[in-house]
Amino acid sequence: MSALSNLCNLRNLRLSRVCLGVSLLLTPSPARSQAETVVTSPSAPVFASRGRVEGHLALKYSPAGAFSPDSRRLAIMMGEKIALMDLGEGTIGKVMRLRVGDIFDLEIESANFLSATSLFVLARGGMQPKGSSFAQRTPLMGFQWSIDQDTLTGKVNAVGAGGGFDPILYLPHIGYVGMYKESKISLWNPRTGLGTVVALQELGHKPGLFAFSPDAHWLLLARVEGNSSPDPMVVDVKQEKFVDVLAGHHGTVLDMNFSSDGQRLMTACEDGLIRVWQVADWKLAATLPGHVGPVHAAEFSPDGKWIVSVGQDKSIRIWSAEDGRLLQTLSESRDPLRAVAFSPDGRYLAASSEQNVLVWDRKQ
Secondary structure, eight states: OOGGGOEEEOOOOOOOOOBOOOOBOOOOOOOOOOOOEEEOOTTSOEEEEEEEEESBOOSSSOOGGGBOTTSSEEEEEETTEEEEEETTTTEEEEEEEOOOTTOEEEEEEEEEEEETTEEEEEEEEEEOOTTOSSOEEOOOEEEEEETTTTEEEEEEEETTTTSOOOOEEEETTTTEEEEEETTEEEEEOTTTOEEEEEEOTTOOSOEEEEEEOTTSOEEEEEEETTOSOOOOEEEETTTTEEEEEOOOOOSOEEEEEEOTTSSEEEEEETTSOEEEEETTTTEEEEEEOOOSSOEEEEEEOTTSSEEEEEETTSOEEEEETTTOOEEEEEOOOSSOOOEEEEOTTSSEEEEEOSSEEEEEEEEO
């Protein structure tokens, strides 16, 4: 029986429900950057700076879901607060201070739009067990937050309850949280509470990174412990078997993303290169040089025409996905960039360092 047709019940931990009646105001940080933009092709899309905000996008998870489905808002994490940037205005429109029961020192790791009015949040915090004089850190918590009501909706789930799950990644392109443990990847849908398990009996050590194709047919595994090769491995999910290896990487693979049609895959590597692969035969289609130092993240545009990448060299680079030409370089960041994403309509770009989020707007 296919792993995708096997549903399992993941253990839920109900913590509490709490309503907030506090409204906070934030003066948006101005775009204090001196724009340095290099356009290397007359036919290139021209992205111009839209602003800089203190905070970060998901640094351990894909930040693609930080954009609202209608591309009007961007969710930015600030400790225990989430700021919603109005992309049309280029300003912060709303700030929400999240309160979850008796949890204190809440640290939000990821905020992704499930709908225009609801966020899925992954966070950790501190708690004081009854009868104990010592505070403890919570497990990773997953919950939904209503934007309009500014309150918790539903219950709080202990993601990876029981321990031993590593890594835990939110995969917005398929709408699941993926968790590795003991040669299995458990998938949990925060909308429905249902899940499934992909068993990988041939995998004896944990991967540090994994990615599913949009149709969940393919699974890519990278940074596998005990494996001397940095090359990612390809798994046929239905058959639960390894079918190929993406050979030729000369450093740790830091990011992997499929195109929206599932026909191409890109890998961002510590060796400074972005590699584009054809999914049909897993052959290397293009190699994109240009970054100085590790490439931390790369992503296809929603229509598949462009590739965006960010790295240790603080630059954001936009490439033609058709022929691999470098189309534009943006150098406003003062710090190495860790994450990058296109908005669903392809009009906006957002890139994040550990302390700042930068946004660009594509000029028509």
